[in-house]
Amino acid sequence: MQNARTIKILIVSICTLLFIACDLLYSPPGVLQSSRQAGTYLQPIAITLSSNHSKAIHYTTDGSLPTLDSPRYTTPITLTKTTQVQAIAIDSSDKVVQRKSWNYIVRGTPHFSPTLSVVDRRLYHVSDQYEYSTDDGNNWQACTGLSQSLPSLSVGNTVHVRHKLVQDDRFFLGEILGSDGPDLVAGNCYVAHARLHEGVIDDFSALIFDADIRDGNATIAIPTITNRGNAAFSGSVFLDFYASSDPYITEEDVLFLSMETIDFTLQPNQTYGASQDGSWPTDVIWLLGLIKTVEGVPQLTYQVSTLEGFQYIGYHLRTEESELLTQNNWTASQYVDSVFFTESDADTTDGAFKIVNSWGEGNWEHIPDGAYYLPLDAAVALKLKIYYSLNTSQTVYEPFLLASFDVAHENRETCLISIGVGEPSHPLMVKRLQSVSDIKNDAPVLAGGPNPFPDTKMILDISEFAPYIATNDIFIRIDNRMGTETATLSSFSVELYDDYSLDPADAAQILGFPLEGSSPTVAAGENKTFLISTSRDLDPSHLPLLRTQSRSRTMAQSLPAQRSLSEEEIQSILALQAPASRSRSQSNASLGGLVPPTEAELRSMRTLDVGTRWYPGDLPSEVDWTQSPYFPPIGNQGAKGSCAAFTNAYYIHTYNEAREHGWDLSGAQWVKSTTGSGYPSVEYQDKIMSPDFSYHLVSQAPGASIAALQSVLNRIGSSTWKTTGYDEYPDERLEGYEYPWPTEEAFREAAQYRGRQSDGSYFEENSGGLIVLDDPAKIDIVQQLLASGYCLATGIDAISFFGTEDPWMNGEDVVDLTGVAQEDIANFSKNINHAQTIVGYKAGSAWSP
Numbered sequence: 001m002q003n004a005r006t007i008k009i010l011i012v013s014i015c016t017l018l019f020i021a022c023d024l025l026y027s028p029p030g031v032l033q034s035s036r037q038a039g040t041y042l043q044p045i046a047i048t049l050s051s052n053h054s055k056a057i058h059y060t061t062d063g064s065l066p067t068l069d070s071p072r073y074t075t076p077i078t079l080t081k082t083t084q085v086q087a088i089a090i091d092s093s094d095k096v097v098q099r100k101s102w103n104y105i106v107r108g109t110p111h112f113s114p115t116l117s118v119v120d121r122r123l124y125h126v127s128d129q130y131e132y133s134t135d136d137g138n139n140w141q142a143c144t145g146l147s148q149s150l151p152s153l154s155v156g157n158t159v160h161v162r163h164k165l166v167q168d169d170r171f172f173l174g175e176i177l178g179s180d181g182p183d184l185v186a187g188n189c190y191v192a193h194a195r196l197h198e199g200v201i202d203d204f205s206a207l208i209f210d211a212d213i214r215d216g217n218a219t220i221a222i223p224t225i226t227n228r229g230n231a232a233f234s235g236s237v238f239l240d241f242y243a244s245s246d247p248y249i250t251e252e253d254v255l256f257l258s259m260e261t262i263d264f265t266l267q268p269n270q271t272y273g274a275s276q277d278g279s280w281p282t283d284v285i286w287l288l289g290l291i292k293t294v295e296g297v298p299q300l301t302y303q304v305s306t307l308e309g310f311q312y313i314g315y316h317l318r319t320e321e322s323e324l325l326t327q328n329n330w331t332a333s334q335y336v337d338s339v340f341f342t343e344s345d346a347d348t349t350d351g352a353f354k355i356v357n358s359w360g361e362g363n364w365e366h367i368p369d370g371a372y373y374l375p376l377d378a379a380v381a382l383k384l385k386i387y388y389s390l391n392t393s394q395t396v397y398e399p400f401l402l403a404s405f406d407v408a409h410e411n412r413e414t415c416l417i418s419i420g421v422g423e424p425s426h427p428l429m430v431k432r433l434q435s436v437s438d439i440k441n442d443a444p445v446l447a448g449g450p451n452p453f454p455d456t457k458m459i460l461d462i463s464e465f466a467p468y469i470a471t472n473d474i475f476i477r478i479d480n481r482m483g484t485e486t487a488t489l490s491s492f493s494v495e496l497y498d499d500y501s502l503d504p505a506d507a508a509q510i511l512g513f514p515l516e517g518s519s520p521t522v523a524a525g526e527n528k529t530f531l532i533s534t535s536r537d538l539d540p541s542h543l544p545l546l547r548t549q550s551r552s553r554t555m556a557q558s559l560p561a562q563r564s565l566s567e568e569e570i571q572s573i574l575a576l577q578a579p580a581s582r583s584r585s586q587s588n589a590s591l592g593g594l595v596p597p598t599e600a601e602l603r604s605m606r607t608l609d610v611g612t613r614w615y616p617g618d619l620p621s622e623v624d625w626t627q628s629p630y631f632p633p634i635g636n637q638g639a640k641g642s643c644a645a646f647t648n649a650y651y652i653h654t655y656n657e658a659r660e661h662g663w664d665l666s667g668a669q670w671v672k673s674t675t676g677s678g679y680p681s682v683e684y685q686d687k688i689m690s691p692d693f694s695y696h697l698v699s700q701a702p703g704a705s706i707a708a709l710q711s712v713l714n715r716i717g718s719s720t721w722k723t724t725g726y727d728e729y730p731d732e733r734l735e736g737y738e739y740p741w742p743t744e745e746a747f748r749e750a751a752q753y754r755g756r757q758s759d760g761s762y763f764e765e766n767s768g769g770l771i772v773l774d775d776p777a778k779i780d781i782v783q784q785l786l787a788s789g790y791c792l793a794t795g796i797d798a799i800s801f802f803g804t805e806d807p808w809m810n811g812e813d814v815v816d817l818t819g820v821a822q823e824d825i826a827n828f829s830k831n832i833n834h835a836q837t838i839v840g841y842k843a844g845s846a847w848s849p
Helices: 002-025 200-207 282-290 376-381 463-468 540-545 567-574 599-604 643-661 691-698 706-715 744-750 776-787 798-803 822-830
Strands: 039-041 045-047 056-060 077-079 083-090 096-106 115-117 122-124 130-133 147-149 158-163 170-175 184-186 190-195 208-210 217-222 225-227 233-235 237-244 254-261 264-266 291-293 309-319 337-341 351-356 371-375 385-389 401-408 415-423 426-432 436-440 443-446 458-461 474-480 487-496 509-512 527-532 622-624 768-772 792-796 834-843
Touching: 045 096, 077 083, 115 170, 184 309, 190 337, 351 376, 371 376, 376 776, 385 706, 401 415, 401 463, 401 474, 415 463, 426 463, 458 744, 474 487, 487 527, 567 599, 567 768, 599 706, 622 776, 643 691, 643 706, 643 792, 643 834, 691 706, 706 768, 706 792, 768 776, 776 792, 776 834, 792 798
Parallel strands: 039 096
Antiparallel strands: 045 077, 056 083, 083 096, 115 122, 122 147, 130 158, 158 170, 184 225, 190 217, 208 217, 233 264, 237 254, 237 309, 254 291, 309 337, 351 371, 351 834, 385 768, 385 792, 401 458, 401 487, 415 426, 415 474, 436 443, 474 527, 487 509, 622 834, 792 834
16 A cells, blocks of 8 residues: 555656656747737837747737638738737647737828718718717717718717727717808818018918027918808807827817907808918918907917927817807818927038939949038038939838730820820820920920830739729820821720739739721821720629728828929029920930929929928938948949939839838849949849839930939839849940830839829829928928938039039048039039939038038
């Protein structure tokens, strides 16, 4: 008996020791953890999931329970909207050992809050991810789209909107006070700036809230008021302006300006205030005439002295008249504007821009790195023209609707091809294949040179047409403008994709124009339109593929409101391009080949005003994107006149696409060649954008403008260097070179790599902008763009900088204007011939020449 007990104790002891040993050798999977706490974030975030000793983590973001078939976690998860993340951790036997979920309310930028129109009986700025209640949250119904009809809305209803999964993401839209009457809505709040010495400030004295943000400038808050009711409003309005650290304006924020209007009348659907492009139309002046100062509120000090750094500006309007709804009297998050409060005596010109050239390394500069520095004060003295192109790297763009066509014509300069949707005489949207390169004899000349179209199909990404093709047809218009040649349409089709592929055989559906018998022709001097009946022949099962195309953006990529270039600004730029026809001046390929923008290009561009602020926090003292793993190696354009293409396509677009796709180019090198100017490392050529793809589409034979390149990269895209290599030709081929257009494969690849406006739902003809650096105050705008992750384009007079016996660039590769005649500085803008890429800056103590 004793022996049995001893044996039993021994067995238990051995088992215990084995258990302890196993425990020491093996730890069960730890608790699932996220790098971000659940909660509210004002900008997109990336979260990292972890679980010690687990075999794998699987997760979902659509509300479904994760399983082993759910995506496996391998890289950080980027959240651009409110999301419920659920995850499971599994052990080596695929057993679920941990399960956890996190609710993230991600407001994102731009910030959109749901709004309610009582008269329309409709919610706006919602989606199928949200639900609504009209009885103070007792019952909820699903929203079905970007707007939601509320047919049973009635007086006394209390309206709420919340996220279906993350119910803390909730908005109160107000109580319905009436069904008939006026309903004033607080629209856009614009922060504008006026120069004190120009005398215009007196017209806006009632709206000034800061005269010290910059020396010689005043800051103005301009409201936009709309009557969304069904009856006229008559009376006065009280306006209270607030500053907030976030875009959600409430009475808990800082009240810094109060004012009252005199009595006025506002008809239903009538608006007074600033326009979307930021200009000040007659209505603004009229509105300012209504405003009177509220007694007892000082008109220049307020509480502005307490405001520091980045602030969102919005307002609340109130009336003594009854309204249908009062909750919409607060500026919604999507309508606020922002300003940055800085010390007025800050030295804005202590520093320099870093600029890279496209002439390779070690054969034109003193320090063999392909770059040089342009001091900020020198850039202002030279009135440098700086081009920016808005983009985003937050999400990877995927096209899904393409137009394919084959057109034969001997002169692509005279035969315009356009793709559109809707009634051809009044289309909803139109996209041109070609750019307008010049104006001769008052007639536009198309880009690409007087050469034939390619003998292969041409492809245009028309995904932006998607919202319309279920109810409208797609058409191709051939406008055979001049000459004697006939244009022939050999094929025309539309391809719809679920998962984009370079092979059209993978398309979910292909609709074609019925080419029966001989191909349609368009005689010289005529234009014709050919339709594909998408409104009748589209497979209903493919409707879900017609998804929206808006992109999210991070705070670092956010941008302030832009405005069109003014007539005065346009005319001052054109005045430097002497020809009365406003055609481009002749480019010089040996210097670089940059040609000036046309009047049409200038009118398509935007600009940013002095004093606008969108970069969060203090600007860094140094920015250099050549040190980024996404920047390609310094290249050499050779003698092709393709500097604008190297600047915009090779440098800037490669950098943008590499950021978007996460491509690491740090190992890429520029390989010198005995037969040409060289090429980037072969193993990286499928991740580096081709200069020739876009350059040949817009070439002036030789030369191109920055604006034309930006437009092509935006509306068409770019293929890679691997697909469209760089054809660097010897000088003797300049005259006969035909600038061959891209192949079908290149066009299809380019659809994947398009630049676009960062918060746009649709692509524009040109999302680019231009800043003429004629004021030291504008340096801050350029630095914000650079600090936000943008590389910028500009143009210089290469002879002055590098080519004279006494070049302006010194032995330290710094442009030094000391001793340069004022006449030469003044003539700089008239002799721009070479495109350059601004990749960063050094400022303050970081800068030492």
